[in-house]
Amino acid sequence: MAESTAPSHLGVGIVGGGFMATVHSRAARAARAQLTGIVSSRPERAATAAAELGIARAYDTFDDMLADDGIHVVHITTPNALHAEQALAALEAGKHVVCEKPLATTVADAQRLADAAASADLTATVPFVYRFHPLVREARARFAAGEAGRLLTISGTYLQDWLLDADDDNWRVDGAAGGRSRAFADIGSHLVDLIEFVTGDRVSSVAATKRTFFDARAEHSAITTEDAVAVAVQTASSAIGTLLVSQAAPGRKNRLQMELAGSVESIVFDQEQPETLWVGRRKGSLLIPRDADQLAPDAARLVMTPAGHPQGYQDAFNAFVADTYAAIAGAEPDGLPRFADGLRAAVVMDAVIDSAESGGWVDIAS
Known part of the structure; x- marks a missing residue:
């Protein structure tokens, strides 16, 4: 230290x-x-x-x-x-x-x-x-320990509805303020980061398509940033999967969900239901609660309230900031997302948008 x-x-x-x-x-x-x-x-x-x-x-x-x-x-x-x-x-x-x-x-x-x-x-x-939800750390611990087996497939979604209608508007729709990507840069980046963080595997190539449902909104016109993007992915370990990201999905407020199928276990985390982690097996599937007594040490340390007392987004944000300040003081918290992780997200985003614009597969530099 x-x-x-x-x-x-x-x-x-x-x-x-x-x-x-x-x-x-x-x-x-x-x-x-x-x-x-x-x-x-x-x-x-x-x-x-x-x-x-x-x-x-x-x-x-x-x-x-x-x-x-x-x-x-x-x-x-x-x-x-x-x-x-x-x-x-x-x-x-x-x-x-x-x-x-x-x-x-x-x-x-x-x-x-x-x-x-x-x-x-x-x-x-x-x-x-989202790395700081205790059950995300539990999922990560299961992959790191080999309990889930070899990663086979990925199914991930991040769905919201706050830009569902043409009257819905925000500075993020403007490429000059938000950048060349909106939905993927804003929320798809969280999804990819979480998948890579949990599995220890990295997306190595992508094939994407994107849609802008409204080219004009209440205060913006000639909009080019995407409302939704669908991505086929391959990883460095040869796992395959699909990602769907949308800010125009009715009824979905902040639905980040990933299903990671290993050769032994499937693991499902849903950010809108962060109190349980589903572990699927051919025999004897599990529903693991956010209970410190049942979790791996790095997951248990992030439990701020007793099991049965819901813990959510602000708690995860608080834990991230607390770990940042601990790092400033000289500690080395595990899993703290640093600027190198922000760079990684930018590289993945560029590959996704390049693929959507070219219509082909794009390899992602390591």
């Missing part, structure tokens, strides 16, 4: 004043950090967010935040196109960074950030927070 260089009281700065800023602030508070300051698109917006979230100070500019020695870690929750510039500036200012995904809108920018974080010897993480 590295010697700690973190201050005894970690000062947190948040960039952005929307929904994700609220989630990050709750997690920082749960980890007993100091919510030192916030900056947003306009000074008055920052002042409003500071009052709403109980943050000590609103900065007029991002540079003002970076100049404050009381800020030790910067949480970036702004639109995607701003991530690379802001994260790089924070690293160059000597700040640790938590940057929302996608880490960057291009592979080149994601590579620059991963290299900068490594050379600066700073903690820089990306919120692939």
Whole structure:
């Protein structure tokens, strides 16, 4: 374990004043950090967010935040196109960074950030927070121990309905703000990260097709980013599978589900039902509860409430931020998603969109 260089009281700065800023602030508070300051698109917006979230100070500019020695870690929750510039500036200012995904809108920018974080010897993480559901860690432990056997097939979906109608709109539909991919970069990246994290296997090639159901919405026209994408995948170990990602699936609010068939067991995790893990066998299938007494050690450590008392998304986010802050203090938490993982997501996203546009299989660089 590295010697700690973190201050005894970690000062947190948040960039952005929307929904994700609220989630990050709750997690920082749960980890007993100091919510030192916030900056947003306009000074008055920052002042409003500071009052709403109980943050000590609103900065007029991002540079003002970076100049404050009381800020030790910067949480970036702004639109995607701003991530690379802001994260790089924070690293160059000597700040640790938590940057929302996608880490960057291009592979080149994601590579620059991963290299900068490594050379600066700073903690820089990306919120692939579904890794922090206890039963995801239980699934990972079963694959790592060989209990599931050799990975054979993958079936994964990530379905939402918040952009179902033409009147539904958001800055993410605009390629200039969100990047060349929307649905896959936004939520498909979580699905691939989770599959690779649990199985220890990597997607090696993809064949994709995508659809934009509405080329015009309430405030945007000439939309090119996708509402849905379907992907056939092959992995480095020769497993095969399918992924379906959509932000226009009626009734599905945040349905991330993966079914991983090994040669001995199938394992199913559903993020909308995170209290149980289904383990399928030819004989004697199991339904494992989120009960620390029944889980592998790395899963049990993430159990925050007794079995039967539901634990969900904010708890997973809190655990991710707590592990990030532990890493800043010199610990080495297992499974912490860092900028290298954000780079990996950018590489996979590029391959998926390249495949959808070319109509053929695309190999993914390791």
